[in-house]
Amino acid sequence: MELPNHAKQLLLQLNQQRAKGFLCDVIIVVENALFRAHKNILAASSMYFKSLVLHDNLINLDTDMVNPTVFRQILDFIYTGKLLTTDQPGEQNFNALLTAASYLQLHDLAALCRKKLKRNGKSFAGRAGGLGVGRPARSQRLSTASVIQTRYSGSTEGMKGSHSKELSKGKVSDDEVFISSSNQENSHSLSRGASKNGSGSSGSANGSTGDQELGLDLSKKSPSLPAAASQDDMQHSESQHGSPQSASAPAANSASSFDESAVGVPQSTADSSEPIDMDVGEESHSLSESGQRKSLRHSARKKEWIKRDNTFDRKDGGKDREEGDGLPNGILMGPLSKSAERSLGGAYGPELPFQCKEEVENGKENSDDSCQSESESGGHTSANYIYRQEGFEPVAYGDNLYVCIPCGKGFPSSEQLNAHVETHTEEDLYIKEEGTYGGKEEAEDLSNPNQPYGAESRPFKCSVCEKSYKDPATLRQHEKTHWLTRPFPCNICGKMFTQRGTMTRHMRSHLGLKPFACEECGMRFTRQYRLTEHMRVHSGEKPYECQLCGGKFTQQRNLISHLRMHTSPT
DNA sequence: CTGGGGAGGGGGCCC
DNA sequence: CGGGCCCCCTCCCCA
Numbered sequence: 001m002e003l004p005n006h007a008k009q010l011l012l013q014l015n016q017q018r019a020k021g022f023l024c025d026v027i028i029v030v031e032n033a034l035f036r037a038h039k040n041i042l043a044a045s046s047m048y049f050k051s052l053v054l055h056d057n058l059i060n061l062d063t064d065m066v067n068p069t070v071f072r073q074i075l076d077f078i079y080t081g082k083l084l085t086t087d088q089p090g091e092q093n094f095n096a097l098l099t100a101a102s103y104l105q106l107h108d109l110a111a112l113c114r115k116k117l118k119r120n121g122k123s124f125a126g127r128a129g130g131l132g133v134g135r136p137a138r139s140q141r142l143s144t145a146s147v148i149q150t151r152y153s154g155s156t157e158g159m160k161g162s163h164s165k166e167l168s169k170g171k172v173s174d175d176e177v178f179i180s181s182s183n184q185e186n187s188h189s190l191s192r193g194a195s196k197n198g199s200g201s202s203g204s205a206n207g208s209t210g211d212q213e214l215g216l217d218l219s220k221k222s223p224s225l226p227a228a229a230s231q232d233d234m235q236h237s238e239s240q241h242g243s244p245q246s247a248s249a250p251a252a253n254s255a256s257s258f259d260e261s262a263v264g265v266p267q268s269t270a271d272s273s274e275p276i277d278m279d280v281g282e283e284s285h286s287l288s289e290s291g292q293r294k295s296l297r298h299s300a301r302k303k304e305w306i307k308r309d310n311t312f313d314r315k316d317g318g319k320d321r322e323e324g325d326g327l328p329n330g331i332l333m334g335p336l337s338k339s340a341e342r343s344l345g346g347a348y349g350p351e352l353p354f355q356c357k358e359e360v361e362n363g364k365e366n367s368d369d370s371c372q373s374e375s376e377s378g379g380h381t382s383a384n385y386i387y388r389q390e391g392f393e394p395v396a397y398g399d400n401l402y403v404c405i406p407c408g409k410g411f412p413s414s415e416q417l418n419a420h421v422e423t424h425t426e427e428d429l430y431i432k433e434e435g436t437y438g439g440k441e442e443a444e445d446l447s448n449p450n451q452p453y454g455a456e457s458r459p460f461k462c463s464v465c466e467k468s469y470k471d472p473a474t475l476r477q478h479e480k481t482h483w484l485t486r487p488f489p490c491n492i493c494g495k496m497f498t499q500r501g502t503m504t505r506h507m508r509s510h511l512g513l514k515p516f517a518c519e520e521c522g523m524r525f526t527r528q529y530r531l532t533e534h535m536r537v538h539s540g541e542k543p544y545e546c547q548l549c550g551g552k553f554t555q556q557r558n559l560i561s562h563l564r565m566h567t568s569p570t
Numbered sequence: 571c572t573g574g575g576g577a578g579g580g581g582g583c584c585c
Numbered sequence: 586c587g588g589g590c591c592c593c594c595t596c597c598c599c600a
Contacts, residue, residue, distance in 0.1 A: 469585095470584095471585090474583095474584060477585095481582075481583075497582090499582080501588095502583080505580085505581085506581075509579075509580070523578095525579090526579075526580090529589055529590070530579075533577085534578085553575080557591080558576065561575085561593095562574080565573090565575095
């Protein structure tokens with residue numbers, strides 16, 4: 001006895017779950033996009049995936065081999081056995097698909113693409129750059145090589161029929177997640193996505209369209225961090241704080257973010273109607289290591305911009321608000337795909353903090369502190385960046401959705417904005433001394449050793465303030481703090497940073513990556529320094545002593561706050 | 571209830 | 586780019 005449609009139905013269910021982010025236990029990063037999926041499915045579809053998902057919950061794919069648009073098709077294919085076409089010319093699309101399929105060892109798909117290309121009478125390697133976002137010809141060369149190894153024996157037309165059976169072969173047991181999948185709250189979005197995509201149940205409706213740019217080297221995550229880590233985190237957090245916020249903020253935040261991007265918004269039509277604008281193509285992608293764990297390098301962008309889609313309100317934003325507090329996807333900033341924008345837009349109601357309202361309204365970037373204080377006063381660690389600002393409203397820029405922060409001008413496309421930004425000289429980017437920069441940091445930096453002591457030892461002086469540095473690189477780094485632009489945006493919450501390292505550190509907090517574990521209690525931390533601090537809890541060391549009362553403290557900050565008590569008039 | 575201490579976490583910034 | 590430190594905010598516990 002055999003149920004004829006069993007496999008098909010099963011896949012259908014899985015694809016719907018993917019669309020909802022339900023039980024998704026792996027995130028695939030493709031350039032700027034994040035895709036959620038199920039390890040089992042991926043592992044069953046390709047040995048390559050199988051090896052990747054075995055130990056990782058977060059996979060970076062080689063951006064020279066696959067781009068988000070293509071990967072979306074591929075993911076849809078994996079889940080449905082159907083290959084949906086894009087707006088891209090067929091040949092280019094199949095070339096790109098073939099490249100990616102070969103890279104991902106999706107032999108069936110590769111064979112299908114080859115056959116399709118052959119049928120069209122054109123060499124798949126004949127034209128490069130079919131990847132939609134301007135992939136270099138190199139991808140094609142590589143693909144050609146790897147394609148030769150693909151071994152496909154079935155008929156392409158038979159793929160649909162055998163697809164689910166093939167999938168059922170593979171299985172991985174690692175179903176633990178390091179980012180919790182608390183996405184049920186977003187289940188409402190499934191219908192939206194699905195209904196929107198006229199092509200039926202295909203996952204392209206939503207599940208794979210979480211276009212996010214991570215912009216960080218996730219490899220910072222400890223290799224085995226995954227399951228145990230997350231569980232530890234949760235347990236410790238709960239036991240020590242008993243606060244849902246503390247316990248789940250990073251993880252839930254991440255998960256929710258991913259969710260919405262992947263699901264929350266009907267974006268597929270937008271996606272297909274407009275190529276994904278990732279805004280990273282300008283930088284050379286120095287392909288080094290292959291495949292996973294590749295850091296998404298965004299060479300320093302001088303561009304800082306915000307994008308508003310004032311259609312959000314009309315289309316999705318309202319829905320999202322109506323449909324509750326499903327954590328709107330925080331992910332993405334920067335020029336992203338339409339889907340991403342919509343995702344953002346959908347989230348754009350009261351919650352998503354894309355950027356300080358004032359910044360937008362003023363058409364310039366206020367000191368980050370205003371944002372920060374506002375968000376943090378809300379109080380909940382990283383979740384601040386998601387839930388925030390009551391009454392926060394998108395600012396209508398008409399059709400000019402890309403806004404230059406320094407000057408406030410709006411542009412209808414990222415290209416135009418980028419071109420415009422280039423016209424800003426560096427001087428433009430500096431802030432007048434009496435201007436927006438400064439208050440807090442300058443005032444509080446009195447103890448900063450960068451005050452103009454010893455000009456001999458610090459020959460590199462800042463042209464804006466009085467600080468001086470030992471080496472030009474540090475000076476350069478410092479001078480960026482005077483810029484209006486913050487070149488490194490977090491693509492989850494949109495917060496801007498002056499230093500890439502700060503941004504990547506920040507991103508780790510979104511993703512709940514805590515590479516530093518306490519051997520005593522298992523508590524994990526995002527920073528080594530935190531662990532060092534924490535270890536004093538176990539050692540009992542209290543190196544910080546109050547000179548007024550003799551009180552001792554394990555952390556300097558607590559001594560400082562203690563000293564305030566002494567000095568406070570009340 | 572309140573204030574103080576302990577501690578987790580985030581951002582800025584220098585080395 | 587990572588480490589380290591400083592500053593801040595916040596939460597929890599406890600007296």
